[in-house]
Amino acid sequence: MVRVVILGQGYVGSIFALGVERIKTGELGYYGIPLQNELPIKVEDIEIVGSYDVDKNKIGKSLYEVVKNYWDDKIPEALKNIIVRKGIHLRSLRNLPIEAEGLEDEMSLKEAVEKLVEEWKKLDVDVIVNVCTTEAFVPFGNKEELIKAIENDERERLTATQVYAYAAALYAKERGGAAFVNAIPTLIANDPAFVELAKESNLVIFGDDGATGATPLTADILAHLAQRNRYVRDIAQFNIGGNTDFLALTDKERNKSKEFTKSSVVKDLLGYEAPHYIKPTGFLEPLGDKKFIAMHIEYVSFNGAVDELVITGRINDSPALAGLLVDLVRLGKMAVERKEFGTVYEVNAFYMKNPGPREKGNIPRIIAHEKMRMWAGLKPKWL
Template sequence: MNGIMYPRIGGYWVNDMRFVAAFDVDRRKVGLDVVKAIITPPVAAVLHVDVEPTGVLVEPGPLFDGIGGNLDGVIEPHPTSREVTIDQVADRLAAVGADVLVCLLPTGATNAVQAYARAAVKAGVAFVNATPEPVAHDPEIAAAFVSGGVPLLGDDLRSHLGATTLHTALIELLQSRGLAVVNTYQLNVGGNTDFLNLSDPRRAAGKVWTKRNALSAAGIDATTVSAGPNGFVEYLGDEKACFIRIEAASVLDSNLVLDIRMQVEDSPNAAGVLVNAVRIAKIAAEQGHAGSVDDVCAFLFKNPPEGAPESVGIRKFRDYIDSVARD
C-alpha cells in the first residue's frame, strides 16, 4: 500500500488494529458508530475506504478545555461531557481491554489531553499523544508512565510527509553540503477544524513551539523562526498547503534560495504515521516498556523528549523495527 512504510511490525499487520472504544464531546458524534462519527461534520475528512460499522459507539468524553477559541461556535458539547471523569474513562478502557489510547484532541486543550493521559496510566493502557500539548514533556505525567509501567509516545505527531518533515530534511541536506542556513520560514494554511482552531493565536501557541523545537533539532537556531499555522482557508477542506523558504550561504558566501509549496490531504497524512505508532505502542507494552519509547519518537513526533536530525531519527526508528522483528 502506498505510503505504508511497514505493513508488518513485530508480528502485527496494519489490519490487525481494531477500535474498542471512542470518546468525543460533540453531541452530533456521541452515540454514532465510530466509522460514521469520523466523517460527521464539522470534520472535513474524506472517506476513502468503505468500512463496515464496527459496533463501537462514540461515548461522551471529559470536556475540560477541549473547546475554546474559534471552536466555541462550531462544536456543540454533549450535555454529559462536563460530568465525565478521568476515572470513568480509565474504567471504560479497562473494561473493553484497550491496548493503546490515541489522543487527537485540539491543540490548546492542555487539561483535556493530560486528563486522557492520566486515564491511560490508571488503566495500564499505552498512550500516543498526537497533540502538541505536553505529556512526554510534562515531568509529573511522564514520571507517572514510568512508575505505572506504561509506554508513552509523544508529543505532537508528525505527518507522514508533511511540512516539518520536508523542512527538516532540506535543512539537513544543505548542512550535509556545508551550507549555512541564514533565514527560513514555514507557513501553513488549511480548511479543516484543526486549522480553524489554530487560527486563534492562543490555541496555536503549542503548535508553534513544537515546530520550532523540530527545526532546532535539525541543527538551526529556530528561536524566532516563523513556523506554524498561519490561516484558515475554508474551501481547502482537509487539504493543507505549506510554503517553505530557506536562504543559505554557500561557497564564497554565494546565495542559495529554496522556495517550495507543498499541498497534502491532512488526515491520511497523519494516518500513515499513526499506523506505525499504535503498533509500536502495543509491542512496547508487551515488552514491559515503561515511559517514553525514545528510540522511535524522534521520527514520529515533532517534539519528542529527545530530538534528532531527520536521518538520525529514521535510523533509530528502523533499528527499533528491526529489533522487534528479531524478537
Template sequence: MPKRKIRVAFIGIGNSASTTIQGLFYYSSGRGDSGLWHPIVGGYGVEDIEVVAALDVDSRKVGKDLSEALFSEPNIVEKRCEIPRTGVIVEKGLLEDELNPYLASQLKVLKQDKEGVVEYLKKSNVDIVVNTISSGLDKSSIAYANAACEAGASFVNATPTSIATNPDIVEAFKKKGIVVVGDDLMSQLGGTALHRGLVHFLKSRGIKPIRSYQLDVGGGLETLNTMYEDLRDFKKQVKTSSIAEEIDEGWEVVSGTTDYVDFLGNNRVTYLQFTATGFMGSSIIINVNLRSNDGMNAGNVIIDVVRAVMKAREDGLSGNVSDISNYGFKKTLEKKRIHDATMVFESKYCK
C-alpha cells in the same frame, strides 16, 4: 504462536482518527501495501490493530457506530474506504477545559466525568489509547492520560499538550509498566517534516542555510481552532523548536500556521523559503510550495507508533520510549535529527 490483536481506543473522532481508522480497514482488505510506509512494525501488520473503543464530546458523533461517526460533521475527510458496522459505539468523553470561541462555535458538547472514562477503558480491555482531541485542551488531554494510566493502557499523544514530556506523567506510566509517547504528532510529509528533511539534504550537499521560514494555511476544525491567538503562538513555538533540532548556530527560522481558509477543507498548503550560501558565499534561494492532506498525513505515523508501542511493552519497556517519540512527534524529551530518528526507529521496529 500468532500474536494477539492490539486493542486500541481513539479519543477524538475527528479528521485524523477518521483517516487512520479508514486506513486500518483499507490495508486489511487485500488492497496491497501501496502508500503504506511500513507494512510490518514490531512484528505486527496493520490487520493486527483493532479499534475496540471510541470517545468524543460532539453530540453529532456520540452514540453513533464508529462507521457512521467517522464521517459525521464537522469531519470533512474524504471517504476512501467503506467501513462496515463495527459495533463500537462512540462514548461520551470528558471535557475539563473552557472551549475557545472558535471551538465553542463548532462543538455541541456531551460529556461525562473521568471515572466514567476509566471504567469504559477498563471494560473495553484497551492496550493503547490514541489521543487525537482538538489541540489547546490541556486539562482534558492530561485527564485522559491519567485515565489511561489508571486503566492500565499505554498512551499515544498526538496533541501538543505536554504529556510524554511531563516528568510526573511519564513517571506514573513507568510505575504501571506501560508506555507513553508524544507529544504533537509529526505529519508524514507536512511542512515540518519537509522543512527538517530539506535542511538535512542541504547540509549533506555542503550548502549552509542561513534563514528559513514556513507558512501554513489550511481548512478544517483544527486549523480554525488554531486561529485562537494563544494556541497559534504556542503551536508556532512547537514547530519552530522542532525545526531548530536540525539547525546550526546563527540560523534564523520562523514557522507556524498563519491562516484559516475554509474551502481548503482538510488540506494544508505550506510555503517554505530557504536562504542559503554555497561556494565562495554565493547566494541560493529555494522556494517550495507543498499541498498535503492533514488526515492522510497522520495515518501512517499513528499506525506505526501504535504497533511500536505494543512491541515496546512486550519487550518490557515503560515510561516514555524515546526511539518511538523521536520518530513520530515534534515535541520530544530527547533532541534528535529527523533522519537519525527515522533510522533508529526502522532499525529497532521495522526489521
C-alpha cells in the same frame, strides 16, 4: 491483536479507522504506513474497540455514521459496531462552532477519570490514541502538581489531553500495562510529570505531536543544508488549511502550542538559531483537509554565494497522521510487551514533531527512521 481506543473522533481518527478497515477488506494497500507490514503485529491485527468525542453530534453515533463526514465513498460495515462515547472537553472546543458535552459536565474530574478507567478495563484496551483538537496548555513539570490538580478538580489548570493521559496511567497500573499515543502538541512525553507517572504505572507514552506535514520535511532539508555547512540566513514557513484543526489554530493560544513544536527543529538540526517564521498561518475553508504549504529558505554557500529554495505543496493532513498511527499503535503494544515503560525516544524521534523526553531534541528523520527500525527489531535500510 492490538485493541485500540481513539480519543477525538475527528478527521484523523476517522481516516485511521476507515483506512485500517479498508485494508482488512483488501481494498486498500499499505501506502503511507512507514513500516508497512514488516512488524510482527500485522496491520490486520489492529482492532478498534472504542472511540470518544465531545461533539454532541457525534456522541452516541456509530463510527460508520461519523466517518461519513470525512469520506464520500464506500465505508466498511465493521465500523457500525463501534459507538462514540462521551469524553472530556475542558474548554478544548472553545471558539469552535461545535456544541461540546463532556463527562465533567456531570461529575468531578476524578470521577470522570474513574469512569474512563472502568470503560477501558471492560474494553481491554492495549493502546489509547489521542487525536483531539490542539489545546492551549501549561505543562506540569512534576507529578505531584498533576495529581493535586486532578484531586482538586482544577478545571482551568488541566486540558482534556492531560486528564486522558492521567487516566491512561491509572488504567495501565491496574491492568499491568498499556500505551498512550499523544499525536497532538500538548506536552505529555515531554512533561516529566507524565513520564515519571508512566514509569511507575506501567504506561508507555509516545509523543508529542505527530510528525506530518511540512515540519519533518523541513527537518530533512535543514539537515541536508547543515551537512553541507551552508549557513541558513532565514526560514519562512506558511501553512493554511480548511479542516477543524486549522480553524482551532486561529485561536492565538493554541497557535502558540503549535509554533513551539514546529520551531524547535531549527536549532536542533542547524546547531544555531537561524531567524525563522514557522507558524500555522490561517484558515481557508475550501482547502479542506488538503492544506497548502509554502516555505522559503535562504542560505550561504561557498565563497559567499547566496542560494534560495522555495517549497510549496498540497498535502492531505489527516491521512498523513493516520498512516503514522497505524505504526504507532503496533509499536505501542510491542513496547508494552517489552516493558519499556515511560517514553521511548527511538520511536518518538521519527514519529513526533517534538520527541520526548524533554531532554532530547530532534535529529534528521532519515537517521531517526533507521534507529527506529532497529528498535523495532527490523533491519535498517541504509545503515
